[in-house]
Amino acid sequence: MLGCIMTQPSLPSRRSYPSDLIDEEWNIIADMIPVPFWQPTLQEPLHHPRELVNAIRYRTRTGCAWRSLPHDFPPWQTVQKCFYRWRDDGTIDRIHDALRSQVRVAEGRNPEPTAGVIDSQSVKSSGNGGPGGFDGGKKVNGRKRHIIVDVLGLIVAVLITPANVQDRDGAIPLLMAAHAAHGTLKHVWADCAYNGDGIAKVQELTGVTVEVVKHEEGHRGFAVLPRRWVVERTNAWFGRFRLLNREYERTLASSRADVLMGMTMLMLRRLTVPVEERRDRR
Numbered sequence: 001m002l003g004c005i006m007t008q009p010s011l012p013s014r015r016s017y018p019s020d021l022i023d024e025e026w027n028i029i030a031d032m033i034p035v036p037f038w039q040p041t042l043q044e045p046l047h048h049p050r051e052l053v054n055a056i057r058y059r060t061r062t063g064c065a066w067r068s069l070p071h072d073f074p075p076w077q078t079v080q081k082c083f084y085r086w087r088d089d090g091t092i093d094r095i096h097d098a099l100r101s102q103v104r105v106a107e108g109r110n111p112e113p114t115a116g117v118i119d120s121q122s123v124k125s126s127g128n129g130g131p132g133g134f135d136g137g138k139k140v141n142g143r144k145r146h147i148i149v150d151v152l153g154l155i156v157a158v159l160i161t162p163a164n165v166q167d168r169d170g171a172i173p174l175l176m177a178a179h180a181a182h183g184t185l186k187h188v189w190a191d192c193a194y195n196g197d198g199i200a201k202v203q204e205l206t207g208v209t210v211e212v213v214k215h216e217e218g219h220r221g222f223a224v225l226p227r228r229w230v231v232e233r234t235n236a237w238f239g240r241f242r243l244l245n246r247e248y249e250r251t252l253a254s255s256r257a258d259v260l261m262g263m264t265m266l267m268l269r270r271l272t273v274p275v276e277e278r279r280d281r282r
Contacts, residue, residue: 009045009046009047009048010048011048011050011051012048012051012072014072017054017058017070018061019054019057019058019060019061019062019265020054020057020058021050021053021054021057021268022272024271024272025268025269025271025272026050026053028099028102028268028271028272029053029095029099029268030049030050032091032094032095032098033049033053033091034086034089034091035049046074047074047078051073051074052074052078052079052082054073055069055073055074055076055079056079056082056083056261057261057265058070058073059079059243060241060243060244060258060261060262060265061241061242061243061265062242062243063241063242063243063245063246063248065248066079066080083254083257084254086257087253087254087257088253092257092260092261092264093260095264096155096260096263096264096267099264099267099268099271100150100154100155100156100263100267102267102271103152103154103267103270103271104150104152104154106270106271107152109151109152110184112182112183112184112185113150113151113156113182113184113185114184114185114186114187115150115151115185115186115187115188115189116148116149116150116151116156116178116185116187116188116189117148117149117151117188117189117190117227117228117230117231118146118147118148118171118174118175118188118189118190118194118210118231119146119147119167119190119191119228119231119232119235120144120145120146120147120167120170121144121145121147121235121238122135122138122140122142122143122144122145122163123140123142123143123144123145123163123244123245123246123247124140124141124142124246124247125141125142125143125246125247125248126246126247126248128247128248128249128250129250130249130250130251130252131143131161131162131251131252132162132163132247133161133162133163133164133165134163134164135163135164136164138163140163141163142163142246142247143160143161143162143163143247143252143255144160144161144162144163144165144170145158145159145160145235145238145255145259146158146159146160146161146167146170146171146174147159147174147231147234147235147259148174148175148178148185148188148231149230149231149234151227151230152230153230153231153233153234153237154234154263154267155234155259155260155263156178156181156182156185157174157175157177157178157181157182158174158256158259158260159173159174159177159256160252160255160256160259161252166193167193167194168193168194168195168196168198168199169198171190171194171198171199171202172198172199172201172202175188175199175202175206175208175210176202176205176206178208179206179207179208185208186207186208186209187208187209187211188208188209188210188211189210189211189212189213189227189228190210190211190212190213190228191212191213191228192212192214194210194212195212213227213228237262237263237266238259238262240262240266241258241262241265243258243262244258244259244262
């Protein structure tokens with residue numbers, strides 16, 4: 001009958017994978033997972049939502065193809081469809097943004113960021129198709145991840161483009177999106193690539209100031225630059241997830257969702273695992 005309470009399937013009994021949610025992590029996001037309304041004529045879900053999340057996390061960590069998901073997870077077609085649904089209806093974004101606010105509060109900061117750091121990272125594609133391009137500077141054929149992070153290194157905004165898109169061109173829609181989503185954002189640090197009339201126009205429209213952090217005059221070799229190292233560290237965090245080490249997705253939307261899933265995994269661990277134990281759970 002309409003309006004009846006849907007019974008949730010039980011969790012299967014199996015050996016856990018390192019990427020599986022621990023109980024504390026699941027308790028944080030359980031209420032953020034959408035539960036569809038099932039009409040009496042439709043089949044009720046056979047799989048616990050936690051198992052669907054576990055399967056998506058397994059793929060993010062290992063980089064395996066959908067068809068290569070272990071058989072003790074729900075069918076790969078179900079997991080893939082669930083990922084696409086959560087990508088398109090904003091579930092992945094909502095969970096990511098909620099966790100970022102929680103991490104910021106746990107670190108003694110305001111939920112919303114006021115300052116950020118912008119940078120990009122070019123990643124080789126696997127040849128699966130979809131939008132792509134050649135980054136002449138990095139000599140990479142694939143896609144580019146444009147990101148703005150807060151002072152903790154947490155993603156504020158992310159944009160995926162073909163790798164031939166210049167940093168300053170990708171920064172324009174990225175800064176506009178960050179300002180629209182976070183009205184508190186007032187200042188962004190950047191490198192020398194983020195200049196030109198387009199950046200100046202965005203600053204005028206949004207009120208967000210972009211400060212270029214330069215090397216000291218006459219400096220040679222590597223040096224850790226103030227503020228800019230924060231976003232470089234975030235780019236390095238992506239390397240912990242094999243799915244993010246190369247571009248496998250056919251769509252830019254899926255590539256973006258993969259990045260947010262990786263950051264979600266990092267933030268959940270940060271909220272639930274003590275600092276001294278985090279290395280053992282990578």
